[in-house]
Amino acid sequence: MCVAVPGEIVRVENDGTAEVDFGGVRRVVSTALVPEVRPGDFVIVHAGFALHRVDPDEARQTQELFRQVLDELPS
Amino acid sequence: MNFLRDSGPSGPELISGLVARLRAYRGPPVAIMEVCGTHTVAAARMGLRSLLPDGVRLLSGPGCPVCVTPVDLFDQALYLAQEAGVILATYGDAVRVPGTHGSLGGARSQGADVRVVYSALDALALAERNSDREVVLLGLGFETTAPTVASALLRARQDGVKNFSVLSAHKAILPAMEALLQDPEVRIGAFLCPGHASMVLGAKAYAPIAERYGVPCCVAGFEPEDVLVGVLRLLDQVQRGEARAENAYPRAVSAAGNRAAQEALGRVFRRVPARWRGLGEIDGSGYDLRPGFAPWDARKRFLQGIRFEGWEPPGCRCAEVLRGRIEPPECPLFARTCTPQQPVGACMVSSEGACGAHYRYRGRADG
Amino acid sequence: MAEPVVTRAHGGGGREMHELIQDVFLAGLDDAGGGGSDDAARVEVPAGRLAVTTDSFVVQPWRFPGGNLGDLAVCGTVNDLAMVGARPLYLTAGFVLPEGLPLRDLEEIVERMADRAREAGVRIVAGDTKVVPFGDPVVNTAGIGALPEAPVISGSAARPGDAVVLTGDVGRHGIAVLSCREGIGFEAEIESDVAPLNGLVAALLASGAEVHVLRDPTRGGVAGALNEIASASSVEIVIDEARVPVAPAVRSACDLLGYDPLEVANEGCALALVAGRDAARALEALRAHPRGRRAAVVGEVREGPARVLARTGLGGTRLVDEPAGELLPRIC
Numbered sequence: 001m002c003v004a005v006p007g008e009i010v011r012v013e014n015d016g017t018a019e020v021d022f023g024g025v026r027r028v029v030s031t032a033l034v035p036e037v038r039p040g041d042f043v044i045v046h047a048g049f050a051l052h053r054v055d056p057d058e059a060r061q062t063q064e065l066f067r068q069v070l071d072e073l074p075s
Numbered sequence: 076m077n078f079l080r081d082s083g084p085s086g087p088e089l090i091s092g093l094v095a096r097l098r099a100y101r102g103p104p105v106a107i108m109e110v111c112g113t114h115t116v117a118a119a120r121m122g123l124r125s126l127l128p129d130g131v132r133l134l135s136g137p138g139c140p141v142c143v144t145p146v147d148l149f150d151q152a153l154y155l156a157q158e159a160g161v162i163l164a165t166y167g168d169a170v171r172v173p174g175t176h177g178s179l180g181g182a183r184s185q186g187a188d189v190r191v192v193y194s195a196l197d198a199l200a201l202a203e204r205n206s207d208r209e210v211v212l213l214g215l216g217f218e219t220t221a222p223t224v225a226s227a228l229l230r231a232r233q234d235g236v237k238n239f240s241v242l243s244a245h246k247a248i249l250p251a252m253e254a255l256l257q258d259p260e261v262r263i264g265a266f267l268c269p270g271h272a273s274m275v276l277g278a279k280a281y282a283p284i285a286e287r288y289g290v291p292c293c294v295a296g297f298e299p300e301d302v303l304v305g306v307l308r309l310l311d312q313v314q315r316g317e318a319r320a321e322n323a324y325p326r327a328v329s330a331a332g333n334r335a336a337q338e339a340l341g342r343v344f345r346r347v348p349a350r351w352r353g354l355g356e357i358d359g360s361g362y363d364l365r366p367g368f369a370p371w372d373a374r375k376r377f378l379q380g381i382r383f384e385g386w387e388p389p390g391c392r393c394a395e396v397l398r399g400r401i402e403p404p405e406c407p408l409f410a411r412t413c414t415p416q417q418p419v420g421a422c423m424v425s426s427e428g429a430c431g432a433h434y435r436y437r438g439r440a441d442g
Numbered sequence: 443m444a445e446p447v448v449t450r451a452h453g454g455g456g457r458e459m460h461e462l463i464q465d466v467f468l469a470g471l472d473d474a475g476g477g478g479s480d481d482a483a484r485v486e487v488p489a490g491r492l493a494v495t496t497d498s499f500v501v502q503p504w505r506f507p508g509g510n511l512g513d514l515a516v517c518g519t520v521n522d523l524a525m526v527g528a529r530p531l532y533l534t535a536g537f538v539l540p541e542g543l544p545l546r547d548l549e550e551i552v553e554r555m556a557d558r559a560r561e562a563g564v565r566i567v568a569g570d571t572k573v574v575p576f577g578d579p580v581v582n583t584a585g586i587g588a589l590p591e592a593p594v595i596s597g598s599a600a601r602p603g604d605a606v607v608l609t610g611d612v613g614r615h616g617i618a619v620l621s622c623r624e625g626i627g628f629e630a631e632i633e634s635d636v637a638p639l640n641g642l643v644a645a646l647l648a649s650g651a652e653v654h655v656l657r658d659p660t661r662g663g664v665a666g667a668l669n670e671i672a673s674a675s676s677v678e679i680v681i682d683e684a685r686v687p688v689a690p691a692v693r694s695a696c697d698l699l700g701y702d703p704l705e706v707a708n709e710g711c712a713l714a715l716v717a718g719r720d721a722a723r724a725l726e727a728l729r730a731h732p733r734g735r736r737a738a739v740v741g742e743v744r745e746g747p748a749r750v751l752a753r754t755g756l757g758g759t760r761l762v763d764e765p766a767g768e769l770l771p772r773i774c
Binding site: 003 | 695700
Binding site: 090094112119120121122125126139140141166167168170171180191193215216220299415416425427434435436437 | 699700754756758759760761763764766767770771772773774
């Protein structure tokens with residue numbers, strides 16, 4: 001239902017915004033809804049706001065989940 | 076790079092493995108409903124329905140914010156732009172939606188000041204740059220978008236921006252899911268839950284629905300692999316006779332969701348009964364500005380005492396489409412008088428509406 | 443001293459106008475201009491048929507990453523001529539300028555026109571200026587080109603079995619312009635692809651490949667251009683989404699704004715529909731040209747209803763509709 005795009009924090013400003021790189025496209029987004037982001041963090045952005053900070057462990061969880069679905073589900 | 080696209084496991088072997096799993100399903104028949112426009116599009120795009128085993132159906136529910144918004148809201152926005160003389164800021168999604176007397180795009184051609192923005196903060200900045208004008212943001216969307224508008228309103232109050240206000244049509248997805256489950260004419264066996272609204276709500280938010288109604292729920296992402304895994308998790312629950320809230324999109328959605336966004340929502344909005352196109356009025360399904368935000372509430376400031384009828388087009392069966400009772404082609408208007416160029420009903424207006432997606436993806440290369 | 447700007451006197455036909463013509467237009471165009479000072483230019487044309495076209499250009503903002511209004515005004519008309527297989531010869535330029543436009547800006551526009559005219563090998567031989575109270579600067583260019591007897595290249599000439607070739611990656615112009623527009627603004631490493639295509643088209647035609655249709659997918663993008671062709675030729679066109687070249691940054695910008703790259707405007711690439719058996723030859727000729735390095739076969743033409751389909755991942759197919767009016771950033 002919503003266009004939400006992941007990007008990497010390039011620079012954190014002191015006014016509650018940060019510059020985010022979306023694969024070669026940069027835009028200033030609000031970080032008001034994701035406290036404590038640092039350069040190098042990946043965030044998911046919707047309508048100009050970062051809404052989620054991606055934890056690298058969560059990406060690994062996805063790998064495990066998919067593997068599990070392939071290997072364990074009864075057919 | 077797109078982290079969500081590229082960090083997920085992918086590849087043709089994974090997909091063919093998942094499709095083989097899906098086709099091998101031998102459990103009870105079930106209707107799975109997705110309630111997210113991006114899922115509607117992803118499913119249509121990947122041809123998911125053609126991959127489903129016998130007995131498994133995919134329904135597209137009320138997941139497109141533009142589609143579920145009643146006509147009179149667009150009439151209110153048109154009134155603000157044309158009669159009240161405000162700068163009406165809107166997301167691009169709403170520009171072509173027909174109200175009773177035309178669309179915002181049409182009004183703009185006739186001189187109304189309609190500005191397309193990408194973010195609620197862009198609308199706030201517009202107000203700060205045009206301090207002699209009133210700027211009203213047409214606020215549409217579910218729990219993904221509503222917190223961003225809440226955040227802009229908190230900022231407006233803090234900075235004392237007085238010429239900015241919001242016409243809120245924001246909606247809550249959970250009450251709509253419950254309303255569908257309570258509808259005796261609709262039979263939903265499982266919910267594929269929205270990926271991005273769940274960033275805010277958290278995957279746990281669906282647990283009460285799963286338990287109370289015995290309906291499996293699973294949050295899923297939007298790549299073909301994500302959607303397939305989501306559907307497989309649901310089918311696994313159905314086969315085992317379980318009903319839990321699962322999360323197949325952990326790289327974007329946590330169990331508890333985004334606390335800061337939930338808090339912003341709660342500070343700015345209160346839940347009120349709201350009307351949905353196709354579903355009627357649903358308790359607690361609307362986000363209205365709290366009384367403390369009255370100075371930023373466009374309804375209170377510009378629309379007091381004015382009635383908007385809201386004309387629903389005759390013959391349109393969007394209501395049944397939104398409840399999963401019929402498929403888009405079963406509507407007599409579909410692709411005849413109702414097309415993306417000349418939409419009659421709400422579901423055709425947005426490319427992620429059930430009818431809009433069905434229209435775009437109906438052409439099969441092989442048939 | 444105040445910066446010199448366009449005034450009503452510049453459109454008045456008196457001394458100021460002559461100074462403008464001399465100092466800005468003739469000096470700026472230099473060898474790319476010419477045509478004399480009479481009321482009409484006298485030009486040499488080869489024997490045979492001519493192709494004639496005209497177009498007016500306006501863009502907000504008038505200066506964008508990779509070019510300005512002047513690039514568009516020359517390349518747009520040169521490309522319109524090239525898309526019927528004509529060799530562009532001469533252009534005219536009409537300027538409708540808002541009062542108060544800094545002369546420096548006008549000079550910048552004219553400079554780009556001169557560069558592009560040289561690049562395309564055409565001369566701008568006649569011109570006109572009008573001054574209006576407000577608005578954006580508008581440049582109209584008309585062009586004539588020498589048209590060979592054969593082949594007849596037309597949007598209605600697509601045939602089943604044709605290969606659909608794209609001469610470059612798509613979406614760069616639209617995204618570059620959008621990146622600097624109010625209310626949307628983002629920074630991107632994306633420049634407009636605006637360029638004259640007559641050299642590239644000449645290379646394609648010289649390869650001997652049987653070319654049926656040429657079309658530059660400007661406003662409405664590839665989706666709009668293919669729909670026009672499908673409708674004019676009464677054929678079904680099927681493309682493979684994955685084979686359409688899109689620069690990563692353009693893809694990212696489209697993700698961000700909810701756009702379909704197929705609907706975004708281009709000013710420096712073309713669609714060529716060539717006989718299927720000649721696809722490899724066409725591709726080779728295009729790739730050997732500096733403007734065609736990313737050329738790719740993206741689909742084919744077949745008998746069927748007049749429509750455009752795109753194969754998506756997993757064997758899905760979607761209808762590629764004609765884009766509806768202006769592109770709007772979506773959040774849903």
